[in-house]
Amino acid sequence: MxxxxxxxxxxxxxxxxxxxxxxxxxxxxxxxxxxxxxxxxxxxxxxxxxxxxxxxxxxxxxxxxxxxxxxxxxxxxxxxxxxxxxxxxxxxxxxxxxxxxxxxxxxxxxxxxxxRQEELLARVSTHLQLQALINLRDELISTLRDKTLELEKLSKLKEQQLETSQHFSHIGELVGELTHELGTPLSVVRTAVSHLNEKQQELAQQLQKQTLAKHDLQTFIDNTAQSCEIVLSSMDNVMHLIDSFKNIVVGEFSGTISQCNLHDYLHNIQYVLTPKLKRTPHTVSINCPQTLHIVSDTGALSQVLINLINNALIHAFEEQTAGTIDIHVEHQDGNIALNIKDNGKGIECEKASKVFDKYYTTRVGTGGSGLGLYIVKKLVETRLNGSIALSSEPGEGTVFNIVLPQELRN
Missing domain, CATH: 3.40.50.2300 (Response regulator)
Incomplete structure (x- = not known):
């Protein structure tokens, strides 16, 4: 035994x-x-x-x-x-x-x-061992199944954490760009107000010394009007930038379905990306009917478009070349077709077939997570109920074709 x-x-x-x-x-x-x-x-x-x-x-x-x-x-x-x-x-x-x-x-x-004793004992032992091995196999299969489910849960949790990290990184970058961009108009406002304050103090001294002339008062009034115009113009720029940022970012966190004018929404996205675009030789153009509306998860839509534009800015163009990213939108039988096209260097066929794969990146060792376009595809298919495809030729640029329902239902 x-x-x-x-x-x-x-x-x-x-x-x-x-x-x-x-x-x-x-x-x-x-x-x-x-x-x-x-x-x-x-x-x-x-x-x-x-x-x-x-x-x-x-x-x-x-x-x-x-x-x-x-x-x-x-x-x-x-x-x-x-x-x-x-x-x-x-x-x-x-x-x-x-x-x-x-x-x-x-x-x-x-x-x-x-x-026959020996025969019986041999058969008994054989079948008991066989059954014990079968039971052990079943236990191992059950344990393996449990561990597999546990690993799948951990994998999904890790994926969610990476996607959340990617999202917050994307939001953090926008906040950084916003902060930097707000610096210029706020600096202009500070300068205008400081200048106005100096002139007010000079006017007060003249008034105290009883040397204030009509000409000095008129000059102060003119300076005040000019400063107010500068302040109001700068604050309009600030409010426009903040409103655009709020419309885009708040929508990304809310996950709600709402109606919006697609033309205006795309220009809000473009405006939010203006600080980044200023630091590149590249431009973004939008061709969208002014009255076209969409009912959708606008937060997911903005995340998709910003990711695609950022992806083009990072990957599409050779260094020291000025490129264009064109967003063309049209209505097609109850759907909205968005084409995001760049005139960059294009993608090789072998790489193009992998760009939506999880963790696929051409920037190994440079901080790329390989989740950007994977998240884009997931958002388009799961939150926007649409489809996305890519077409590209080396030297001819890249086009992302997105088709979305004009009215997304819960």
Whole structure:
């Protein structure tokens, strides 16, 4: 027993036979080997005992009073608790038809009487080991399945965290651009107000000294009007930039479906990206009907378009070349077709087929996550209920073709 690949110590065996001498003989064979033995003298009794004793193996006679061994085996195989327990028939019936019947009702082996001890013990050991290995396999499969599900959950969590990180990085970049861009008009406002404050102090001194002339007052009024015009113009620029930023970024976080004028919305996106575009030789042009409206997840739409524009600014153009990114929009049978086209260097066919793959990047080691276009495709398909495709030729630029329903339903 020590050489068994699977330990069989304390295995429980149920012996079913209506002859006391057979029960005694089998018990004398099995107990010295360390098996725990239980008895039944009929098929009905065997079924009752099996559901309580829960044997690891059953030795079953065929000819018994009441239901025979074949019917007993058939019924045992229908019981959830013991249906997987291997059954070995031990019988004096040796006809081929009996052997076939035994296997047809679910037996794993067939031993004929007179019983040979070595043969019986070998068969018992083999089937117990086999069943133990099957149970071990099932446990490993179950464990592997659980671990796989756990890994899938962790993978999804990691993906969500990476997407969230990518999103916040994108928002953070926009905030940085906004902060930088607000510096210029606010600086102009500060200068104008400081100048006006100096002139006001000069006027107050002249008034105190009673040297204020009509000409000085008129000059102050003119300076005030000019400064107010500068301040109002600068603040208009500030408010326009803040409103554009708010419309774009707040929508990205809300995830709500709303109606918007697509022409105005695209120009808001362009305006938000103005600070970044100023630092490049590239331009973005928009061709969209002025009255075209869309009902959609505008936050997801802005994230898609900003990612595609950023992707073009990073990848599409050779250094020191001025490129264009054209956004063309038209209405097509209840759908909105957006084409985002650049006149850059294009993408090789092999790379073009992978650009939407998760973690695919051509900027290994330079901080690229490989999630940008994967997220774009996911947003288009899952949140915008649309489709996106890419066409590109080396030296001819790249076009992203997006088709969205004009009215997105929840």
């Amino acid at each position: 020590d050489d068994d690949p699977v330990s069989l110590n304390n295995c429980r065996i149920l012996i079913v036979d209506d002859k006391a001498e057979n029960l005694e003989l089998l018990t004398n064979f099995l107990e010295p080997e360390g098996y725990e033995v239980a008895f039944a003298t009929s098929g009905k009794e065997a079924i009752n005992i099996a559901t309580i004793f829960l044997p690891h193996l059953i030795l079953l006679d065929v000819m018994m009073p009441g239901i025979d061994g074949f019917e007993t085996c058939r019924r045992l195989k229908s019981l959830g608790k013991v249906k997987e327990v291997p059954v070995i028939f031990v019988t004096g019936k040796s006809e081929l038809s009996d052997i076939v019947e035994a296997f047809s009702v679910g037996a794993v082996d067939y031993v004929t009487k007179p019983i």
